[in-house]
Each structure stands twice: as C-alpha cells, then as structure tokens.
Amino acid sequence: MKDLTPLDPLLHSQLRLGIMSLLISLESAEFTFIKEKTGATAGNISVQLDKLSTAGYIEIIKSFKGKKPLTTCKVTKVGISAFETYVKALKNYIE
C-alpha cells in the first residue's frame, strides 16, 4: 500500500526543484538563464542556489563574461542522486 516516506525538503520546494530540473536536463546554466526560465526574482534565486550549493547538490562557478560577473551552476553527482531519490519517493504519492 501507499508508502508515504518523507520527501527531501530541500528538493520539495517549487523553485529549488525547478532549478534542479533545469540543471539536470542542461548539465549547466547561468544565473540569468535560471531567472528567465523560472520567472523568480534574483534575490529568491540567489538564496535558493546557496542552499543547494551548501547541501552539495550544485556547484556554483563565479567568473566574468567580459566585464560583467557571471554565475554558472552545475549539478553534482550528489545532487543527481538526491533528485533521483526524491523522484522515486514522490512517485509513491502521485501514482
């Protein structure tokens, strides 16, 4: 019967899940791209990227594109595996 095992709270958040979803399908994405795709505010994204990074789910690479700062994000192996675990657990809720 239904197994309602807990859902990783770090991933069970619309914005963070959206970011992870983008990163998993694209392998890497720029801050501005994430902003466009998610429609979230820069501040919100900044905070959520920090959380994902602190958890080791993503890597944040800071560089410059010309003279402007450029923040690039990549999902890590840890992140991919956490995502897979989350999806597996979630499917028990929705299938």
Place this chain on the structure above:
Amino acid sequence: MKDLTPLDPLLHSQLRLGIMSLLISLESAEFTFIKEKTGATAGNISVQLDKLSTAGYIEIIKSFKGKKPLTTCKVTKVGISAFETYVKALKNYIE
C-alpha cells in the same frame, strides 16, 4: 523545453499531498487512519484537513463511532481534478 508552470501550493506540501494521495486511492479515510499512515501529529493533520476542506478538495464528515467522535474524509471531484492538474505540472519538473 522544460515548462516550469507553478505548482498548486495547496498540494505541494508533503502532508497535504500525502493526505490527498491516500484519499484518492481509498476514496475515503478516517482521521485516525490518516494519522497512522502519515505519522504526522493530530494537530498538524487537523490544520491541513481544514485547508483542504476550505479549498473544496475534500469533504469532512463528522459523526460518532459508538460514543466516540469520528472524522471521515472524502476527496471531492474538485480535489481529484486539482490533484491531476498538479501531477501533470509536476511531471514537467521530474521527467
């Protein structure tokens, strides 16, 4: 490409999603059963049932089993359709 349309915030909550998941597969469930299955506290469940009920996603029927109060929950048509919409949107994030 990825469509990150918003997820119904009422359903994008572990406990409420679990409750809805149970109700959809069982058609109806008692408060105590929901408590056992989810492992959540009675207070938390009470609050979340209220929210789902206020939204019209579930119906709460209060009666007595012998001399003890009995709270029974049933998912509504509105609730089922909201759940289906949520699942459809969610799949864009996780597939």
Place this chain on the structure above:
DNA sequence: ATAATTTGGTTTATAATATAAACTAGTTTA
C-alpha cells in the same frame, strides 16, 4: 464513586521557509 488515563480531536504559539524589497558594486548609455 472518583481519580487517572486514553481517545479523538482543535486551537494557538512557535519554528522554519519562501519571497521580495532594499541594497551593493560595477558597467553602459545619454
């Protein structure tokens, strides 16, 4: 009989989270 415990919850206070507003630092444009 009555005191303590249990059942089946609800209400309310608090902790956690999400989100946006305000800010910083530098760049481009007028």
Place this chain on the structure above:
DNA sequence: TAAACTAGTTTATATTATAAACCAAATTAT
C-alpha cells in the same frame, strides 16, 4: 557625469508548517 542598467547579495517580512498545549468525553483502575 549623471542616470539607468546588469548581475547579483543581504536582509526584512510574509507565509507555511509543525508541534505543544489544550478540551471534552469516554474508558480504565483504585
């Protein structure tokens, strides 16, 4: 050189989730 824009970060606030405290009635133990 001042105004406006880019690319973010920090911080304050609103929202949400959660549990602790509570209530009423029923059951059990003394």
